Amino acid sequence: MFERSKRGERALLIQPHSGSGDDPAVLEEFAELARSAGATVAATLPARIDRINPATLIGSGKVEEAQSLCSAADIDLVLVNHPLSPVQERNLERALQCRVVDRTGLILDIFAQRARSHEGKLQVELAQLRHMATRLVRGWTHLERQRGGAIGLRGPGETQLETDRRLLAKRVDTLSARLDKVEVQRNQMRRARLRQGIPRVALVGYTNAGKSTLFNALTGADAWEADQLFATLDPTIRRLEGLACGEVVLSDTVGFVRDLPHDLVAAFRSTLSEARDADLLLHVVDAADPQREERIGQVGEVLREIGADEIPQLLVFNKIDRLEEGAARVDVDEEGEAMRVWVSARTGAGLEPLREAISARLSGERVRGRVHLSALAGRLRARLFAAGAVRHEVADDDGWQIELDMPLATAQQILSGGDPEVAAVRGQLLAAS
Template identity: 65%
Template sequence: MFDRSRKGERALLLQAQAPGQHDPALMEEFAELARSAGATVVATLGARLERPNPRYFVGVGKAEELKAHKIASDADLILVNHTLSPVQERNLERLTECRVVDRTGLILDIFAQRARSHEGKLQVELAQLRHMSTRLVRGWTHLERQRGGAIGLRGPGETQLEIDRRLLAERVKQLQKRLEKVEVQRAQARRSRERSALPVVALVGYTNAGKSTLFNALTGAGVYAADQLFATLDPTLRRIDGLECGPIVLADTVGFIRDLPHDLVAAFRSTLAEAREADLLLHVIDASDPERDTRIADVDRVLAEIGSADVPQVLVYNKIDRLEQEPPPLLLDRDGPLRAWVSALDGRGMDGLRASISKALSSERLHRKFTLPSASGRLRARLHALGVVASEQTDADGWVIEIDAPRALIEPLFGLPGGDGEWLKAALLAPTHRATYNRSRATRA
């Protein structure tokens, strides 16, 4: 058995594509992933692949060629732009006498380097352990040794492999319990924001599309931003005032990428909940990227996977400073989402973006003020229980209540019995901003 290199700096990249397909962008993105992990790309190798070889992923001849390239380039790490099975990874390592890391392992390594918060570190470790658990399959001789017994406890013993699996499973359970506690705390903070009636707008998009730079431009938060993949992982929330729709909470989330590991999506479920439970998504797109339509489809697939497919979107085409012709600041498709064209770097188009946020939220939220008499405490209690009351005052007629909340949260109340639901629907959907409650019949003043 060979000694695994601990340097991990000189990387040979392997990119396999189906016959007839040739997309240089795939290798370019994978090389950028490798550099983001701290590796130096010293050589690349392409391969035609109709179907994965169960032994080496690629054919035997290409595997031998990979070994020759590794020797010629003096690489100490082979990165494969595909998910490998444990057997394929182990066989390639034995053949090339070199450490082999697949796409999933590379992305997990980048996340492990970039995680800063306690929650982020727990999420990354959980995803890494889940990935590692599939690799504990008799790959090393020390895992086959028997554990010695004491007097009265002699027997076949427990193999080191079984001990490692048990310890790993116990650690996974510990991490899951810790993350459940963190998720409860995040859910409480989210409910607190809902009670304050502030709409939540989440930034989503392909990694390196400029989300953090745009977040800083909108909020002045000073969040770390760099021209690299997955520059920031931990979500950041800031309040924004001065919009026509009123104050909002803006959330910066982790960037997406094609073939994002499922274990990573599962581990980051509480972080991605900011996107799942947002009132509006700002889908940030690199306008200068020739593959931007493909990037949009990749992000939409991840959004569907985490349950955010139905959340309204504003398509924000960022980095227009790199375009030869400057597009209009704001566009509205007849049957599609709003589109804003901005440069988070120099500030162009930011007014149009703010206008598009207000326009999109105004159609998804209900903001009304009405008066409830003191006898209508049941309806008032329901409104407070939902956390949709933005402000409340008392006068001679009862309670003057201001509602500001997502339409989807309030609409179930329209079915309340006893005329309450019908009156509330008329009061909130009426053109006037002030209504007076009458239990016997609905009236608008």
């Protein structure tokens, strides 16, 4: 077995692609991911795949090309922009005699470097362990040894591989339990904000679109910002004051990327819930990115995966200072509602129109009214309280007189379905409007 390099700084990038052709933008993004992880891109190798090779992903001819490049450029790390099975990863390492990491492993490594909070570190470690669980068969010969060889220990026993799998599963269970506790605490804080009736706005978008810079510009916070992929992972929450609609809670979330690993989405469920539970999403887009329309679609896919695709969105095209004729403006729909706001978080251009657009969207997307709940509607009443929708309540002989005030998206979630009590409240609100 080859000796694994501990540094792994000089990297060969393998870019598999279909017969439709190689997309330079995809390779450039992958190269940026490699640099974000601390690697130096020494060479790249496009590899057309008409049919996936179950042993190595790429064909034998491309494997030979990769061997030559590794020898010529002193490569000690091969990064493949495609998920690899454990078998493919092991076979490529044997053929190339250097460490091989797929796209999922690379993103997990970047997240491990950037996590700062206790919760973030737990989330990343959990995702890494789940990814590692399928890769314990990678070339360590000692994993096939069984206990034995001494008096009292001879016999079939338990292989080292089985021991490692058991310990890994135990660690996964421990981390999951810790994250569940953290999520309970986060939910308690979230419910407290809901009871205060403060609208919630979350920044979402493709990584490196300038979300943290915009967050700082709007709130005066000092969240870490840098011109790199996944500069920040941990959610930051601040109050946004001075809007016509009143005080707003603004949260900055982790950036998205194409083919975001499912293990990360699962591990970051409490972090991503800041977006799922928001009243309005500010979808930040890099206006100077030639692939911006594709990026919008990829963010939409992640939002669908976490159940946040039905929350109202306001597109914010950031970095207009990088456009030749970039000017701050607001694009509206046929009804005069703001749909796109063009800003520069770096220079401050367009921030005031953005604040006005946020206020207008939050003011116009709320459901208010006084309703009566019968004594049988205890579960519905509890859901309304948990959502922070109850402004005032008076109990009577038949139930409760409740004054409601909640975002339209929240009302659609709670008051949907054919339950008689839900339908009765829905009817009362429609009559009041």
